[in-house]
Amino acid sequence: MQEPIDWDDAYSNFAYIPDGYGYPAKWLAQATNFREEMDRMGLLKLDLSYGEHPRSRFDLFMPWSRLRGLAVFVHGGYWMEDFDKSAWSHLARGAVSHGFAVVVPSYALCPDVRVCDITVQVGLAIARAANEIAGPIHLAGHSAGGHLVARMVSSTSPLPQAVRQRIRKTVPISALADLRPLMKTEMNETLHLDAVEARLESPALLEPQEGIDVTAWVGALERPEFVRQNALLANVWSGFDCRVDAVEEPGKHHADIIDGLMEPEHPLTRRLLCI
Numbered sequence: 001m002q003e004p005i006d007w008d009d010a011y012s013n014f015a016y017i018p019d020g021y022g023y024p025a026k027w028l029a030q031a032t033n034f035r036e037e038m039d040r041m042g043l044l045k046l047d048l049s050y051g052e053h054p055r056s057r058f059d060l061f062m063p064w065s066r067l068r069g070l071a072v073f074v075h076g077g078y079w080m081e082d083f084d085k086s087a088w089s090h091l092a093r094g095a096v097s098h099g100f101a102v103v104v105p106s107y108a109l110c111p112d113v114r115v116c117d118i119t120v121q122v123g124l125a126i127a128r129a130a131n132e133i134a135g136p137i138h139l140a141g142h143s144a145g146g147h148l149v150a151r152m153v154s155s156t157s158p159l160p161q162a163v164r165q166r167i168r169k170t171v172p173i174s175a176l177a178d179l180r181p182l183m184k185t186e187m188n189e190t191l192h193l194d195a196v197e198a199r200l201e202s203p204a205l206l207e208p209q210e211g212i213d214v215t216a217w218v219g220a221l222e223r224p225e226f227v228r229q230n231a232l233l234a235n236v237w238s239g240f241d242c243r244v245d246a247v248e249e250p251g252k253h254h255a256d257i258i259d260g261l262m263e264p265e266h267p268l269t270r271r272l273l274c275i
Contacts, residue, residue: 007184010225011078013254023255024087030262031089035059038089043096050105050128051121058105058125059085060132061092068099069135069168071272072126073261076143076174079118080110080190091261094269100138103129110191115179115201122148123158136168140272142258146175150203150233153212164209171272173217174226174254177204177233181225204233213243215271219252226254247271 014020038044038061045060073091077083084106092102105125107118130137141149150172152159179198182188199205208214214237218230227248234246249257249268260268 005181007181008186010223011182011185011187013223013226016223017253017255020255024083027087027090031087034090034093035086038062038096048128048132050125053108053121055084055106055108056121056124057085058103058129059089060129061089061096061102061104063096063099063101065099067101067133067135069101069137070129070133071095071100071102071138071140072129072149073102073104074107074122074139074141074145074148075104076141076145077109078187078191079115079144080187082109091258093262094264094266095138095261095273097264098269098273098275100273101133103133105129114197115191115193116197119148119151119201120158123152126152127160127163130163130166135166137163137166138168138272138274139170140173140261141171141175142173143254144176146172147177147179147201147203150175150177150214151201151206153209153214154203155207155209156200157209168213169272169274170212170214171217171268172203172214172230172233173268174219174222174257175203175216175229175233177216177229178202204229204236208237208240208242208244210241213274214245216244216246217257217268217271218246218248219254219257220248220250221253222257223254 043062047057085104107121139149216234237244260266
C-alpha cells in the first residue's frame with residue numbers, strides 16, 4: 001500500500017532550497033534598488049488604486065522606449081503570506097526594456113478574504129491597468145500568483161470581455177492549478193478552502209478561454225508537487241481550443257525560477273512577451 005502523502009511537506013518550498021529563507025530579504029533589496037532606478041528616470045508611478053481595500057494598489061513601471069503594451073506580474077505566497085508589490089519590482093526589468101509597461105499589484109490576504117475574493121481583486125487590478133495602458137496584455141504570476149493569472153484566462157474569469165480579448169500571452173510560473181490538495185494542509189486553517197471553492201478556483205478543473213496562449217513554466221528542481229501541477233494544467237488545457245505548452249527550466253527551484261524576468265533576453269521573458 002502506498003504511504004499517505006504529507007501534503008504540508010509537498011508544498012514546503014523554502015525548506016528544500018539552500019538558504020531558502022533568505023530569499024525574501026534578497027527580493028526586497030533588489031526590488032527597492034529597481035524602484036529607485038526607475039524613479040530617477042521618472043518612469044515609476046506608485047500606489048495607484050484599483051479598489052477600496054488598503055492593499056488594492058499597484059505600482060506601474062513605464063518602459064524606457066516606445067510603449068508596446070502592458071505586462072502584469074502577480075506575486076505568490078499562498079494567498080496569505082505577508083508579501084506585497086514592494087518585493088517584486090525588479091521582475092519588471094525584462095519587460096520594460098522591451099517597451100512594455102509593467103504593473104505589479106498587491107491584493108488582500110487570507111484569512112481576511114477568501115481565495116475567490118483575491119481572484120476578483122486581481123481582475124480589478126488588471127482591468128484598471130488596462131484602462132491606463134493601451135495595447136496587448138501579457139500576464140505572468142508566480143505560485144499562488146500563477147494560479148491567479150491562470151484564472152484570468154479561464155472560462156469563469158472575472159475580467160471584462162474587452163480586457164480578455166487583449167490578452168496575448170499568459171505564463172503561470174510554478175502555478176497552483178488544483179487547489180483541492182491544499183485542503184489537507186495546515187495552511188488551510190488560514191485559507192479556509194472548502195470543496196466547492198477549491199473546485200471552482202482550480203484552473204485545471206476549469207475550461208480555458210477559447211484561443212488563449214499559455215505556457216506553464218516550472219523549475220525542474222522544484223518540489224515534485226509543483227512539477228506535477230505544472231504538467232497537469234498544460235495537459236488538461238491542451239484538450240481545448242487554445243495554445244498551451246509546458247516548460248521545466250533546468251537547474252531552477254521555486255525561489256529562483258522567477259529570476260529570468262529580470263533579464264531582457266532570458267527565455268522566460270521572451271516567451272512572456274512573444275518575442
